[in-house]
Amino acid sequence: MNKYPWLDQYLRNKAGAEKDYKEEWGWHRYLVGGKMFAATCQPGPEHKGWDCREMVILKCDPLLAELLRSEYPDIRPGFYSNKRHWNSVFLDGDVPEEVLRDLCDRSYGLVFSKLTKKLQQEILGE
Secondary structure, eight states: OOSOTTHHHHHHTSTTEEEEEETTTTEEEEEETTEEEEEEEOOOTTSTTSTTOOEEEEEOOHHHHHHHHHHOTTEEEOTTSOTTTEEEEETTSOOOHHHHHHHHHHHHHHHHHTSOHHHHHHHHTO
16 A cells, blocks of 8 residues: 555656656656656565565665665665665655655755756756
């Protein structure tokens, strides 16, 4: 059960955000400037240790990622992602809503900041 029904709209409301479905992965991806800043998926039973739980995968500063994983059992290293730079947050877990919103904002910011200045300005309508 997804305890965060606002999540999809929150991610899609980011400036320049687009949502697609990567069929080969079974992931809904959220992109800005063609770069992924978030994804939702639900690993199947073949992925031991993930317990078929729905999750959102978000980019994160490595030091903060480790801190969050130690504080919240429902935040784990990124599923099928670079474990240093991505976190998975279980959507049926006990991560406070404000923490998840902050993680979404940070993930978007990290990806957006790596886009070219020209593309950033286009996205922001400048």
